[in-house]
Amino acid sequence: MSPDCCQSIIEINDKKKKWCFLARILRLWKSWDSNNSAVPLTVDLVLMDSYGHKIDANIGGEFIPKFHSSLREDDVYIMCNFNVTLNHLDVKTTAHKYYLNFTKHTKIKKVDDDFVPIYSYFFTHPQVFLSPNYRSEELVDVIGMLAKVEMEDDNFIDGEMKKVVSMDLAKDGMLDRTISKPHSVYAINETTKAHVLDQWVYKTIRHTLSTLGLCAMGSMSVILGKVEHLEPNCDWWYLSCVCNTKVIPYDNMYYCQTCSRRVLIVSQRYIIRFRVSDNTGSATFVMHDRMASDFYEMSCSKMLQYAINDGVPEQISNMVGKCYLFMVFTRVCSNSDSVNSYPVAKVTADGALIQSFKRHNSIE
Numbered sequence: 001m002s003p004d005c006c007q008s009i010i011e012i013n014d015k016k017k018k019w020c021f022l023a024r025i026l027r028l029w030k031s032w033d034s035n036n037s038a039v040p041l042t043v044d045l046v047l048m049d050s051y052g053h054k055i056d057a058n059i060g061g062e063f064i065p066k067f068h069s070s071l072r073e074d075d076v077y078i079m080c081n082f083n084v085t086l087n088h089l090d091v092k093t094t095a096h097k098y099y100l101n102f103t104k105h106t107k108i109k110k111v112d113d114d115f116v117p118i119y120s121y122f123f124t125h126p127q128v129f130l131s132p133n134y135r136s137e138e139l140v141d142v143i144g145m146l147a148k149v150e151m152e153d154d155n156f157i158d159g160e161m162k163k164v165v166s167m168d169l170a171k172d173g174m175l176d177r178t179i180s181k182p183h184s185v186y187a188i189n190e191t192t193k194a195h196v197l198d199q200w201v202y203k204t205i206r207h208t209l210s211t212l213g214l215c216a217m218g219s220m221s222v223i224l225g226k227v228e229h230l231e232p233n234c235d236w237w238y239l240s241c242v243c244n245t246k247v248i249p250y251d252n253m254y255y256c257q258t259c260s261r262r263v264l265i266v267s268q269r270y271i272i273r274f275r276v277s278d279n280t281g282s283a284t285f286v287m288h289d290r291m292a293s294d295f296y297e298m299s300c301s302k303m304l305q306y307a308i309n310d311g312v313p314e315q316i317s318n319m320v321g322k323c324y325l326f327m328v329f330t331r332v333c334s335n336s337d338s339v340n341s342y343p344v345a346k347v348t349a350d351g352a353l354i355q356s357f358k359r360h361n362s363i364e
């Protein structure tokens with residue numbers, strides 16, 4: 001095991017196991033079993049060689065005691081003998097086609113080496129990954145001004161509730177869009193995608209509109225309800241400062257009360273308030289920008305092109321009179337016009353889901 005025998009990470013494939021390379025540990029993190037917080041389930045690593053090529057690696061539970069204490073983020077090692085498999089991870093930290101698993105035959109030796117850079121970034125332009133056609137499970141490097149960081153919140157990602165910290169990225173002073181980063185170390189896995197039915201029908205507590213107000217604050221409930229009408233005297237969109245506050249026209253510009261300054265750059269955002277009813281009562285549900293953009297599959301500025309004579313676009317008004325399953329936060333937000341409303345986390349008109357929900361809850 002000497003540096004002379006080292007190969008480049010980019011050469012690694014599953015044709016053999018005797019790979020030997022020099023790499024820096026760029027990242028090292030533990031994943032925990034939620035039922036047993038004493039022992040990590042796995043230790044995951046991102047390794048990079050002196051050419052800047054990267055690969056994901058994983059130490060399974062049984063090998064953690066053997067390797068973990070001798071591995072440290074930022075250090076450089078000669079590493080040999082891995083089980084190489086195709087990288088089928090749902091979230092890929094690197095673009096490498098393969099993935100390394102530590103085995104009992106794996107050898108590691110720390111070396112002092114300045115040839116391996118401390119980091120290596122390949123920045124992806126936001127226009128690339130925010131385009132509707134962008135599909136990739138690879139994590140991307142991004143550069144830009146952070147315009148806003150929101151509080152940790154519950155959000156749905158591929159049918160599973162996750163802790164999410166949302167960030168607004170500004171580019172050239174422009175707000176690009178919201179980027180959400182899953183906070184949970186439990187990356188999206190195969191099984192969660194099959195659990196959409198579970199989330200809507202079995203796992204999230206079902207409520208009626210009369211019992212919604214009695215739920216624990218901040219919990220999540222599923223409600224089957226009919227959209228009665230858009231709340232009168234409420235616009236379905238607003239002009240927003242980068243800080244998400246509604247701006248007011250001021251001196252040929254706009255003024256943001258939160259930022260206490262005049263602002264030039266504003267964007268249109270959804271804020272749609274529906275009155276929803278079931279056979280026990282009614283309540284106001286509010287669809288915020290991110291949720292509404294997902295549901296209508298278009299941004300608010302695009303939707304405005306469908307607003308004839310400043311009216312409400314059909315895509316929105318057509319919801320009136322129809323039944324939906326709503327997943328709502330039981331955290332009443334009181335806004336400036338003192339309409340108590342429940343924020344909608346997700347909404348679906350999926351007939352099969354609604355039928356399953358009705359069957360499960362014995363609703364006619």
Ligand SMILES: [Zn+2]
Nearest residue numbers: 241243256259
């Ligand atoms: Zn502001």
